[in-house]
Each structure stands twice: as C-alpha cells, then as structure tokens.
Amino acid sequence: MPPSELGLERNDDMDSITPEALRILGELERKVLWLASWTIHHANHLRETGDGLKVGGHQASSASLATIMTALYFHALRPQDRVAVKPHASPNFHAIQYLLGRQTREKLEAFRGYKGAQSYPSRTKDADDVDFSTGSVGLGVAQTLFSSLVQDYVRAHGWGLGRPEGRMIALVGDAELDEGNIFEAILEGWKQGLRNCWWIIDYNRQSLDAVIREGLWARYEALFRAFGWDVVILKYGSLLQQAFREPGGERLRDWIDNCPNQLYSALVFQGGAAWRKRLNDEIGDQGDVTRLIERRSDDELARLMTNLAGHDLPSLLDAFGQVDHDRPICFICYTIKGFGLPFAGHKDNHAGLMTPAQMESFRQAMRIRPGHEWDKFEGLSVAPEEIQKFLDRVPFARRAARRAVPAIEVPAALDVAIQPTMSTQTGFGAILNELGKQETGLAQRIVTTSPDVTVSTNLGAWVNRRSLFARQAMADTFKSERIPSTFSWEFSPKGQHIELGIAESNLFILLSALGLSHAINGERLLPIGTLYDPFIARGLDALNYACYQDARFILVATPSGITLAPEGGAHQSIAQPLIGLAQDGLAAFEPAFVDELAVILAFAFAYIQKDGDAGASERNWLRDETGGSIYLRLSTRPIEQPRRAMTPELRQEIIDGAYWLRPPGPNCQVVVAYTGAVAPEAIQAVGLMAEDRRDVGLLAVTSADRLNAGWTAAQRARERGLVHARAHIERLLDAVPSHCGLVTVLDGHPATLAWLGAVRGHRVRSLGVEHFGQTGSIAELYRHYGIDANAIVAAAQAIAPGKPIRYLRALG
Ligand SMILES: Cc1ncc(C[n+]2csc(CCOP(=O)(O)OP(=O)(O)O)c2C)c(N)n1
Numbered sequence: 001m002p003p004s005e006l007g008l009e010r011n012d013d014m015d016s017i018t019p020e021a022l023r024i025l026g027e028l029e030r031k032v033l034w035l036a037s038w039t040i041h042h043a044n045h046l047r048e049t050g051d052g053l054k055v056g057g058h059q060a061s062s063a064s065l066a067t068i069m070t071a072l073y074f075h076a077l078r079p080q081d082r083v084a085v086k087p088h089a090s091p092n093f094h095a096i097q098y099l100l101g102r103q104t105r106e107k108l109e110a111f112r113g114y115k116g117a118q119s120y121p122s123r124t125k126d127a128d129d130v131d132f133s134t135g136s137v138g139l140g141v142a143q144t145l146f147s148s149l150v151q152d153y154v155r156a157h158g159w160g161l162g163r164p165e166g167r168m169i170a171l172v173g174d175a176e177l178d179e180g181n182i183f184e185a186i187l188e189g190w191k192q193g194l195r196n197c198w199w200i201i202d203y204n205r206q207s208l209d210a211v212i213r214e215g216l217w218a219r220y221e222a223l224f225r226a227f228g229w230d231v232v233i234l235k236y237g238s239l240l241q242q243a244f245r246e247p248g249g250e251r252l253r254d255w256i257d258n259c260p261n262q263l264y265s266a267l268v269f270q271g272g273a274a275w276r277k278r279l280n281d282e283i284g285d286q287g288d289v290t291r292l293i294e295r296r297s298d299d300e301l302a303r304l305m306t307n308l309a310g311h312d313l314p315s316l317l318d319a320f321g322q323v324d325h326d327r328p329i330c331f332i333c334y335t336i337k338g339f340g341l342p343f344a345g346h347k348d349n350h351a352g353l354m355t356p357a358q359m360e361s362f363r364q365a366m367r368i369r370p371g372h373e374w375d376k377f378e379g380l381s382v383a384p385e386e387i388q389k390f391l392d393r394v395p396f397a398r399r400a401a402r403r404a405v406p407a408i409e410v411p412a413a414l415d416v417a418i419q420p421t422m423s424t425q426t427g428f429g430a431i432l433n434e435l436g437k438q439e440t441g442l443a444q445r446i447v448t449t450s451p452d453v454t455v456s457t458n459l460g461a462w463v464n465r466r467s468l469f470a471r472q473a474m475a476d477t478f479k480s481e482r483i484p485s486t487f488s489w490e491f492s493p494k495g496q497h498i499e500l501g502i503a504e505s506n507l508f509i510l511l512s513a514l515g516l517s518h519a520i521n522g523e524r525l526l527p528i529g530t531l532y533d534p535f536i537a538r539g540l541d542a543l544n545y546a547c548y549q550d551a552r553f554i555l556v557a558t559p560s561g562i563t564l565a566p567e568g569g570a571h572q573s574i575a576q577p578l579i580g581l582a583q584d585g586l587a588a589f590e591p592a593f594v595d596e597l598a599v600i601l602a603f604a605f606a607y608i609q610k611d612g613d614a615g616a617s618e619r620n621w622l623r624d625e626t627g628g629s630i631y632l633r634l635s636t637r638p639i640e641q642p643r644r645a646m647t648p649e650l651r652q653e654i655i656d657g658a659y660w661l662r663p664p665g666p667n668c669q670v671v672v673a674y675t676g677a678v679a680p681e682a683i684q685a686v687g688l689m690a691e692d693r694r695d696v697g698l699l700a701v702t703s704a705d706r707l708n709a710g711w712t713a714a715q716r717a718r719e720r721g722l723v724h725a726r727a728h729i730e731r732l733l734d735a736v737p738s739h740c741g742l743v744t745v746l747d748g749h750p751a752t753l754a755w756l757g758a759v760r761g762h763r764v765r766s767l768g769v770e771h772f773g774q775t776g777s778i779a780e781l782y783r784h785y786g787i788d789a790n791a792i793v794a795a796a797q798a799i800a801p802g803k804p805i806r807y808l809r810a811l812g
C-alpha cells in the first residue's frame, strides 16, 4: 500500500520549514499565549458577573502548552487527525480556533460564561469543533487510544476506506498520568496492536498542588517502551543545544541534568540574576563554563536556561516531522508551567492569575495597544497579509464541517423465541443470537464488547456466530485440537466482538469511542457493552464522560441486585437504578419480561442513532428525537413469562416507561408498582390481597428514568403555559382514586420509585434494598430485605384503608 493510503504522508512542507514560516509560527505562538492569557484575564477582571468567583487554573497550564499546540495546530496536524486537549489548555484551543476563523470573539469574551467558550474543551457545548471532550483528567487521554482501535475496526470491516487514516493525539498533563485508567488503557492498547496514536506529555513537572518527583520521566519511558510504544524525549531546545556545543557546554548540561525539579522551578520563577548566582556558586570558576555564563546578560541567561524543547518550535517541528510510521509514540516534552508569564515555575501557580498590573506589563511587552486586545494581528512583526496567507494554508483548517451520517435501519420488532420461564439475561442472549444469524445492515453494524464477562453476560452465542475482532486472524486452538467447548474463541478482522481485559473504565471509554464512530470515522456503529451491574460503579466517571460527549451505545448490565442471591453482597447492586434515573444522556430500562426486552432493544437501536433537535414529544414529554445512550438493567432470575400479543399500544407504553399489568378498578384501594425481577412477588401479592382489597391495580414500570423525566418535563411545560401538557405517568395514575395507597417495589434502592407518590399525591410506601446484600436463596433474601409478597401485602395494609388483610393474619 502506498504511504498516502496508510495516511503516513507528511504535510506538504513538513520537511522544509522555511525561515519565513518559522518566523510566522513564532509570531503565532506569541499570539496564542497572549490571547489565551487575555481571555482568562477578561473573564476574571473585565466581565462583571457579580458572583465573586475567580477563574484560576488556566493561565499557567495553558502557557505550558502554547508552543506545542502552535506547532501542532498550525503545522503538524492533518485534517484527519483528532486531538484530546488537556483540560486546562482549553483557552489555547479556543485562541487557535479564533485565529483560524473557526471561533468567534463573542465566545472568547464569554469564556467560562453563559453560552461562552467552555472552561474545558467540550465536543457538545463548544462551537469550534472539539474532537474529544476533556475535563476529568485521564479520560480524554485514553479516549484517543480507543478511538484509534475503533478506526482500525471500521477499516478492517471495509468501511471508510476512502478517507485517510487519522492520528489520535492526546495532549497530556504530566500529573494526569497519575490516573490509573491511563495504564489500564495502555495495557489494552498493547493487546490490540495499537497504531496511529500519539501522546504528547506536557512535562512541566508540576501538578495542581506541587512539583513532581525526580526522574518520573524515566519511569514513563520504561513503561511506554514495555508496552511497545516509541518514546521520544524532547528535553533541550535549540538554544541550549547550541550552548552545549560551546566550550564548557557539557558541564552546563550535567548541571541541568542533575538539577532537582524544585530548584529548577524556583530559579525559573526568580529569573536571570538568580540563575547567574546559583550557577556561579555551583559551577563557577571552572574556566569555559564560567565564560559561557558570563557571555550572556541576565535576560539572555534566563532565556537560555528555560529553553526547554517544549517551548522551542524548531525542536518540536522537527520531532513531529520526523515521524514516518504508525507505531504509537509517547513524546515526553519538557515544558515550564506558566512559561512566558510572571508566575512561571512557581509551585503555587496552578490557580495563579495575573494581576491587572502584571497584565498591563504583559500587554506592553506584547506590543498590544489598549482597545486592540482581541485584534488577531495586533503587535506582530509580520504583515497581516502574510500571516493570513499562512493561516489560509494551514492543513488542519481544511477539515470538513461535521456531517450527519445516515441511520442504519432498525426493524419495528426483534425476533426471539420466548420460553415459558426465562430470565431477561437469557432473553438478551437469545435476541442477539437471532441477530447473529442475519446479514442485515443492523446485524453488520452491531459491535459488542465486554470486560472479561462475555460468556457470563450471555453474549456467547452471538460471539460464536460473529467471532472476535483482531486485526490479524487467530485460531481457537481448542477448536483446532477438536477439544469440545461451548464457545468458539476465534479472532478475525471481520469479527464483531472486542474482547477487553477486566477493566470497566476501559469498557466505558471503548464504548465512548465506538459510540462516536459516526462523528470520527463517518461510519456508524451500534455498540453494545455488557458487564455486571455492580461494576458500573467502577467505571462511573468514564460512563459519565462518554455520555457528556454524546457517544451512543447500549449498556447491558447483568446480573443485578440481591436477586443474584448466592453470589453475595460483593456482587449485588443497590444504587444503580438511581444512576439510571440521574445520569444525563442515558435512558435506563429495567424490564421484567423478555417480550418487553425485545421491544426496548428495538427502540434502543433506533434511539442511539437519533440526533434531531425537535422538542419534547407531546405524548410522553421525552426528547426522543435527540437520542442518547441506553442502559438495560437485566436479571439472571428465570421467571414465568406472560403469554400475550404485543400490540402497538403496549409497545409504546413499555417504551414510555410503564403500563397496567392489571388496571385498577373504580373502587381501587391499593396499587402495586414494581420494576424488574420482583414481578412474580408483585403479582403474587396482588393475588393475595384480592379478597380484602378491591380492584387492586398492578403497574409494571419498565423505566423509572423515562417516567420521571417525562413527568418533570410536563410539569415544566405547564409552568410555562402549556396547560394541556400531560406526562405518561400522570395519565396512568389518573385512573387511581386519590385515597388509594401506592406500594412500590424493586430490587434496588427504594427511592427509585418513591417519587411516584408525588405525581398525584397518593400515599406511598416504597420497598427496596438499602443495605449491603448477602448470600442466600432469592426467597430468603427477598424476605430479609422486605421485597417479597408478604412485605408488599404488609405495606399495603399499612397505607391503604380497609379491613385487615386476611392473608397477613393467617401468616400470624
Ligand atoms: C479526575 C480529576 N481529578 C482532579 C481534577 C482537578 N485537577 C485539574 S488539573 C489538575 C492537575 C493537573 O496537573 P497536570 O496534568 O500536570 O497539568 P498542568 O496543570 O501541569 O498543566 C487537577 C488535580 C480533575 N480535573 N480531574
């Protein structure tokens, strides 16, 4: 394959950076530093919010990356490359986009303000085409790695071959590398044969609180090399390299190499005279090196001693330009936090803000006239036309605007053979098995993944049919040796299951990458990730991150709750239904029956592809046109399945979040509302009460999340004057007399359904699990935690008026 097809071609003029281009890049670097610093200053000192909140944490962090980002965005990046920018370098990114005509002055002026450029780069909230959101450190970094794997997945399946391969690049804070999720990702990348991934470490040796440990770079180097990465260490800039070639230069290099990080930072902050004193004290009177120092003025000495490669355009351009392969690379770039600003190197500078007086001196040094602070070409020593001509030719700026990608067709119903008794987890496996037999567009675009729980979450049959993905085929030795096994573990480039090691963060970041394939690769994937429900908590921040950047996927969590009885408390989830209720961008369902699950999955495949901007539907007050991701909380408990026809009305109600399994009669005294695996207990309790409580209603809640969201939205709509707005749950509870008691029950935290009592003011008693589970049988545990039929009946008696319920009396 020619290099151009591999996406390895360099930028046209990468090899030959003319002195003129270098000069312009130098001017742009100054401009980025100025605009980023000014943007933050403006947000703090010039925009009146009256809140008294200051915006720290940006000027120093941004300055640290100003040179690297100039080299990348104005030169080295190609239109197909994608970048995750360190959260606190957001002002640099917006300034660069502004210079390229892709960001407005209004947004910069409103930085960190209402509708302004975002504090941390945001794919969804910023208008200047952020590739990957960042904010929670470590996650954006790992996202680039997984995006690169997804790019390989897409191409291996024969899609998007007309587009050049992109590099996935992360600008990484050195302290960001403390986050464990990064190491989990590196390990996974090694297993999967990672390519086309650059991590550029902003090695300023400072975190938020402090200066980092000595020699950390060496641990990084060893670590990255161990996992198959190239490591490029960019330490000294061109001025220092020249000085090292002067007589006495080697001695100077030794001194710097041995200088502790804290001392180096302190001297950076103190400036030229301090450098001179220290150097003279420690290596003075040594002939050549003394003369080397003495030949320079204080300013020149400070410039020399802070000329690290991360602030040296020629070094950076050369390093980026030399790459002619697709192996993953870690660039360790030495930088100075706050470079070029008065608090450079100071260990407390993370939240540092230049004072108005300091800003004034900086403005003068940058030759910016008052009132011209936002002018793009103000204070530069190159003619505006020249710079504009240069900007017009920047390769990165040639990238196309975001485009909508057509949706994959989804049938109205998914096939599944329903057994008289089965669990939702078995049902899920059976539905995927059916899909696995098909060659529809839907079946081809599904990609499944699981953190080492593929088989135990019931994806085995699907994987047997569609095989595992790897860029190089790998046989299943058990199969070739004819050893009987239920599962074929064959890898091929056409495989549709990505096997992950046990790391739930990786699962969510991979789902985030797969779920953005339409935006990144122009090719839609329909990702399904499975895991055990309790372990959602392990990857929760990564899940939140994936949702925040609007990645689209289906999360299938099974088993769940104390229904996992003999497994015990370590594997039983309690709070997850509340996560489902509260997590934005994630619609949560917990079906009890397999026919419900089939309806929900069909909806899910369509829902994850929606990206319309229509308002809420007047039927359920949900923003279904906007779409999002889906969370299915399933169970391993086999339960008796209803034999019923799936009518369009029932289908719609299942999707909307609830339906009457047994509608309340006109004299109803009690309603039981249940979710998920406790359906048999709810049904039994309603039967037991029938003699003593009239017209008992049984409400099947398939999605507390959607019911709640619809209710909130309808109330808000009414408050805004749409007097006829009615939510699905309001319509359902219309039929329930106001004196009726409401008993809610689920295998999860009782607050999930407790709010139902507020919809129409019914008295409510909410049953669920509040304390860690334990081992036992389902019956024992349901009794212990009070979610069995007895508990439901007892709750009904306590809150619903009427004579004592005989069944309970009989129980004594
Ligand atoms: C998960 C998470 N924890 C904590 C923070 C708060 N935080 C923001 S930046 C930062 C330090 C970052 O240091 P480094 O990555 O070296 O970047 P620098 O400030 O040096 O540019 C911390 C702790 C965060 N954003 N995300």
Ligand SMILES: [Mg+2]
Binding pocket: 173, 174, 175, 202, 203, 204, 205, 206, 207, 337
């Ligand atoms: Mg740092």
